[in-house]
Amino acid sequence: MTTLTPLDTTAIRAQFPILAREVHGRPLVYLDNAATTQKPQSVIDALSHYYSTTNANIHRGLHTLAEEATAAYEGVRKQVAAFIGAASHREVVFTRNTTESLNLLAYTLGDRLRPGDEIVLSAAEHHSNLVPWQLVAQRTGAALRFIELNDDQQIDVDTARAVINANTRIVSIVHMSNVLGSVAPVAEIAEMARSVGAAMIVDAAQSAPHIPVNVDDLGVDYLAFSAHKMLGPTGVGVLWGRQALLADLDPFLGGGEMISVVTREESSWAALPHKFEAGTPNIADVIAFGAALEFLNDVGMDAIAAHDAELTHYAVEQLSRLEGLDIYGPSDPAERSAVVAFNYRDIHSHDIATILDRAGIAVRAGHHCAQPLMRTLGVPATARASFYLYNERSEVDALVDGLLEAGERFGFDR
């Protein structure tokens, strides 16, 4: 393995204007990247450039602006296809977010299920990859099955093998947990799904920003992720699916853009991917997402993955030194990245978040849209620090200092 050059975080940070601001008189330490990431100037500029120079509705217009806007929008589709190693840009559907991508599958693929069919999820799902399938189960009579976590709080291959059976029609699991930071053995589970003829769906909302994701290597059928968690704007999600499979699905939303011929009684559908993009899409934000992908490619996903893993490792090491601090997720730092969920003393995570905020440090506190996982972990809530390519060790140190301050306020010695 080649050694990657560490990221020049000073140069990277200089490209994110928000990182220069102060919060409550202290420099912003932004450690809530699993919720959403900050945006580089190039993404902000792309948005403003589009509205200043190119704004038009796409695909239908015959004038120059429409042509330019269409080319820019479709160009990003090709960028996305290349970013995840898709066979064709026709396999890339733009949605609003990961949640909508997963709902699209739930309402099309999911609604084919019948009583007796089974949907396999994991114990670590975000509500976005749980609630849509609960609704499918209610509509169709299909049953939900769960892959449990092993003793090291990782998705267990053995329980996966036990719950994936001849009745399984859909396996939909999270690639990288937004709480545990662990990476699921997706390729192995995809192989199990394939062997029983089930569709394999991956929620890549956390993985696509942090590690190289290649749909061919993973051997999956569908992949969902969001632009805003990877330097892009809010309001853009991606659904990737194998062409033959997407072609076989009925449309999700009906309207303009997704049709071929419409009569009073019926319609035929546009070719992929337009069949799934009814109405005017989020053109400007998709185009700005292209600038985000360019930024990530310039830095390099391998280098980003190495940086995030190293910083996470450092955070686990430093936080572990604090008395009364519990960290959730795999014990081996090599098995996790980007996310560290923890509880400190008996200080509730909301109090921790409030106290850290006064020190300029942004973390998340609560159930992280994963209430069943919180129950599995046996805690009502956790605090969570999550990292990205612009974060530095000094920010982890600031977090540790902030926690010590919280401890003092609640009457604990340093």
Next chain:
Amino acid sequence: MASNRESQNPVDLDDLYRDVILEHYRRPRNRGQRDDATVSAEGFNPSCGDEIQLSVAIVDNVVSGMGFGGSGCSISQSSASMMTEAMSGRSLESAREMSKHVQQMLTDDSFDLDAVDLGDLEALSGVARFPVRIKCGLLAWKVLDQALANATGEAVDDDSDIPTRVTSG
């Protein structure tokens, strides 16, 4: 404008974490459910997961005692703990009145603390200056409103996003 207000009058963590609050968080009063409860209710904040269960003993239209359970942050739990102490011995009417005042204090930074005597509960007045924590402070009081409304047969007037329900009574 929160930022304007702050620049004129900086909000300090000491405004939120008063000694009384931390003391109640560490050593909650009336923790646990009462055997003699005449009405029980519960509520939770879906956005953060804090939860409160309340059991209230009412004799001759007077709150004779109150116990609470649940989990959550220092603000939600100390608010509940202080409430159980402040309510004991109050008529239903007086309890409802006090609940109304405390909720006003929790939500309105300009609430006049001299206008009513809220005792130790005044320690919660800083919560109004931390908008994201207001719901934490309100939770116990919304559950109380639900319990009292059940006891008096009146409707709950609540436009908050905090779901509460009567569990027995």
